[in-house]
Amino acid sequence: MTLADLVDDFDDGTVNTTLWPASYGAIEESGGRGRIPCTTGYAAYWSASAYTLTDSHVQLQVFPPAAGGAVTATVSVLVLSGVSGRDAGFLLDTAGNAVGLYLREGFADPGAVFLTYSATDHAWLRLREDSGTLHWETSPDGADWTIRRTATSPAWVAQTDLSLLIEAHRDSGTDDYAEIDNLNTPTGQEQALTLATETATALPLAGAKRQSLGAAATSAGAQPLVGSKQQTLGAALAEAAALPLARAKRRTVGQAAETWTARPVTSSKQRLLGVAAEVAQGRALTLTNLYPSPAAVLTASSSGPTLGASTSGPALAATSTTGGS
Template identity: 55%
Template sequence: MPGFGMLTDTFDDGVRDPVLWSGSYGDVEEAGGRARVPCTTAFSAYQSAAVYTLTGSQVACRVYPPAAGGAAGEALAELLVITAVGGTDGGFSLNRVTGLLKLISRTGYADANEVVLTYDPVAHAWLRLREASGLLLWETSPDGGTWTARRTAPAAAWTADTNLSVILAGHRDSGSGDFAEFDNFNLLRRARLTSASPAGAALAPLERSAPAMSGSPA
């Protein structure tokens, strides 16, 4: 079964790849070299096929969040790994209304141990969720090369499932419609962990040069 590291996309050709992102919904498009996802009161996302595993692999990309735009409670950009069980997922949820970045691993739509950061558009420009040696790590980077682990936890059993998908999503509860944008999915610089990473993170260094699928350059 393929790991998520096999899924790469630059979003540079102006056409959503119908093989890589076969589960997509809403009026998503490629524009300006990015995956552009409407952030409206509807639900929209780039979504991969449900054929991947997270074990020994990663999902990562550059994230450009929407403006708050007068939303009452949420204007979201999300990078999430989705399971076949509703409400069981993991990844990042960025809310421009609250200015908070949540690092989540949910069961039944809840995570009692979620980590919440004040969003920093420089330090948190890139987001990565990965599994290695039984650990699940949530990491951020300013440049896609130097990574800091912000949360580390034992990997949930679902990370070994072989029917996972990933979504790049946008949604708001009200206000003016906008876009969440994403770029360079799983296309990173030579990766390294910083000295600020918590104990345990160094057990799973990651340097990937994953082969591309369906015409997406590595």
């Protein structure tokens, strides 16, 4: 495992003895932080010897003890190699107002770098190994880091039996605590947020878009209209109470004309007709001049029927009164 795999947020109120099996002193978790007594004795969170630092890191938030009248009041964060006095890391001394950046061999480091301690600038500490170089870094927020020292990585950073020691101690003065938090937690996991406020200076607009809006549908307090639109509506299509007709139109339709295109006869009927009867329509006779002539002498017919006296018509006189005998 790499040292970056050693993660603890100290939020559950109980020291994780799986992560910190070699710890000593009256360490505890309180208020979401790991707490280490800072007395004339020694106390520490100490991990298992099971990690490597190659291409890895260890970072955390550190709250050092108060000076409390001591000459030295320290909290140290060290990666131990397994060989006594061979280690690398940080030592914060609030009594001496200093931060030491160490790469020790036999408890000594002639090239150690010392910073004037700032509770803001040095709130977070990180020791990082990358491609053969060690980096000592600090940050005010765990996000923006400043490199304070670099050195060639010693061979022991590749070992797989490294451990992490976080220890507190003072030489005198009032007993106190050092506290730690957010060990290798994702950057920004805990970020105190305040209510957003408007900035006093607004940025100028680079561009703007406009959209013409129609009249509001509803408004608690309507603004006076500065313009209006009108649309003439036609008669309603239907209404519960019908309006009387104002006018009507009529058109006389004539007989339909025959079309030139006749449909084919699909069936027919036939009727046999008899002999036509003659129909005579007599015309009125126009009287012309009458010329009297003597009646002919009737003789008996040799072939026709014998004429007898009529019983219904007028009687024929024997002689003519006007003609000859």
